Amino acid sequence: MPILTLENVSFESKQQKIIKNIDLSVEEGAFLTLTGPSGSGKSTLLKLIASLITPTDGKILFENQFQSSFQLTDYRQQVSYCFQQPALFGATVKDNLVFPFLVRDEEFNQEMVQEHLELVDLPTSFLDKKITEISGGEKQRVALIRNILFLPKILLLDEVTSGLDEKSKEIVLELIRLIHTKGVTVLKVTHDEIEIQEAEHIITIVKGEILNGTAGGE
């Protein structure tokens, strides 16, 4: 059974059809790399899957149930979207990493957070850093941890490595690989030549349509 199915999904805004009748079936555990020209609709497609926007036509099914039948907070815990330019909130890094516990009514687990900070090569002292005082690469690493402290079933990555320095990029990519080995289904949008070369399954989006229609997964 696919973990995610799109049936004839379209998205129109201001009379412009941005996503055009997309059919897509994604198997659990797949790692799909989405690419295509700028403005072709890749972010819009991820946002539809993330339920940040709603299709103007067609259906999205997650684990064989209509997306619209889920409570948004439940859905977002299972289908997690990472922004290209992540917004950190509050005053400190800790404020951001407390959040995943808060929404789950769980107590903050310092040890668990420490382990995750280590994974992205950040010291524990980073928890007290002001969010205004960290670099773009560090911000993306913190945002990614916020998304995966509790593993989602699907991780949607919207150009998360673009604009990052080489070190941050490698750390972020390594974490994504690790998350995938834990069984998380990954859909990643990228323009990065090397990431595209190394990708197992590529989906090319052009003008709101899937070009190489054999999307799916392993």
Ligand SMILES: Nc1ncnc2c1ncn2[C@@H]1O[C@H](COP(=O)(O)OP(=O)(O)OP(=O)(O)O)[C@@H](O)[C@H]1O
């Ligand atoms: N909510 C919206 N309302 C109107 N137009 C939109 C909206 N969202 C996106 N668009 C337009 O839809 C098209 C697709 O945008 P989208 O961001 O999905 O492309 P993309 O493939 O992710 O581009 P890039 O690679 O540059 O990030 C663009 O022409 C964009 O201006």
